[in-house]
Amino acid sequence: MNAFHTRRDFFGWSRGLLAAAGLASQTASLNAEPAPRPSVDEGEDYYDKLGVTKIINAAGTYTMFTASIMPPAVQAAVARAAKSPVRLAELQTKAGEYLAKRLRCEGAVVTAGAASALTLGTAACMTVANKSAPHDMPTDVAGHRNEVLVQKTHRYGYDHALRNCGIRFVEVETLADYEAAFNDRTLLAHFFNAAEHGQISREDWIRVAHKHGVPCFNDAAADVPPISNLWNYTQMGFDLVTFSGGKGIRGPQNAGLLLGRKDLIAAAVINNNPHDDCVGRGMKVAKEQIVGMVAAVDWFLSQTDEGMQAEFQRRADRITAHLKDVPTVTSQTFVPPVANQVPHLVIRYDQQRIRISPLDVAEQLRRDTPSIELNPATGRNEGSTGLPSDAGTIVVGVWMLEPGEDMIVARRLREVLTKAAAA
DSSP: TTTSSSSSGGGOOOOOOOOHHHHHHHHHEEEEEEEOOOGGGGGGHHHHHHHHHEEEEEEEEEGGTTTOOOHHHHHHHHHHHSSSOOOOHHHHHHHHHHHHTTTTEEEEEEESSSSHHHHHHHHHHHHHHSTTHHHHTTTTOOOOOOOOOOOOOOOTTTHHHHHTOEEEEEEEOOHHHHHOOOOEEEEEEETTTTSSSEEEEEEEHHHHHHTTTTTEOOOOOOOSSSTTTTHHHHHTTOEEEEESSSSSTEEEEEOOOEEEOOOHHHHHHBBBBTTTSTTTHHHHHHHOHHHHHHHHHHHHHHHHHHHHHHHHHHHHHHHHHTTTTTTTTTTEEEEETTTOSOEEEEOOOOOSSSOOOOOOOOHHHHHSSEEEEETTTTSSSOOSOOOOOOEEEEEEEETOOOOHHHHHHHHHHHHHHHHHHHH
């Protein structure tokens, strides 16, 4: 997927999973405390064996940084699921029924990430509207209903996930354009939940589509927290909604959720593995990822928005306090309006006094040990999904930091900025 379009692959940087043993050794080097010896049950450290650099994720839940780290309870559920074979169709069915109850919707299926859910949801609409569609997609759809209405400002790098099904986009801008665009080829109306522009509201998008008997699909991949978004959009009236599993929910990176109308979810299942001759055959979700997604939802629903936000703010405050006497440095916390709606630390300074650019700060932190990735909006004139940014801005994403890593980031930022101020 093109990495330059939106929240999940912004600017194409990557993040490595920071294993507990790696974090312990990094912390030890800073605090002069011996690292604990890993137990036999932890397994061999293949990052070290393969020579893969572990990083501290001060960026966020970007796909190219391997998104989030699963909480211990989710990791344990995944490990336990790996020990027993089951019937995959039964597991998917039971997991979907459980998730639908927990997430207050008619149906649910675990997918191979949010992009997979976009493909399967579109395939579901094609199947319901065109009875022979599972076999026909994507190449033999002549004569099928295959037009997808979308606001022009909602076009993005994940369009391809829908086009995998052989659809054709029809762009609209105004509500009048939208009203006039429906015809006997219209398949669905697609909405990008975190779009920063667009004249048509969610409510109007749903209302007009349903007046014409057309389903609405909402891509809300990165749009939790708040926790309630997991049911807000289906209850608003969207027929299908997708979320990424490996972002704020903190499930496996290669898992996602497709939620919505029971008949459409059933049609998505027909187009999903382990079925043959369908667009989703290669989008395999292993038993470990299905169980991990269910466990992650359980974990996520046990949290509170207030508790998570308070912890993220504490991390930002600790970094701010460590930088407070560095000349000209100012900082603020910023919460994006939709996607990744958590506190981010935004740092600015006078580059005439501190003679290093934010891009060079990011590069120094990336090269050092431990390697630290700042948010990719750092030093850029184009932020990601609502984050403020310009060439003079450092953005620290605090929410994917593991315990103690906020102070590692704070110390390294202070060292780099203080050295540049003295130059």
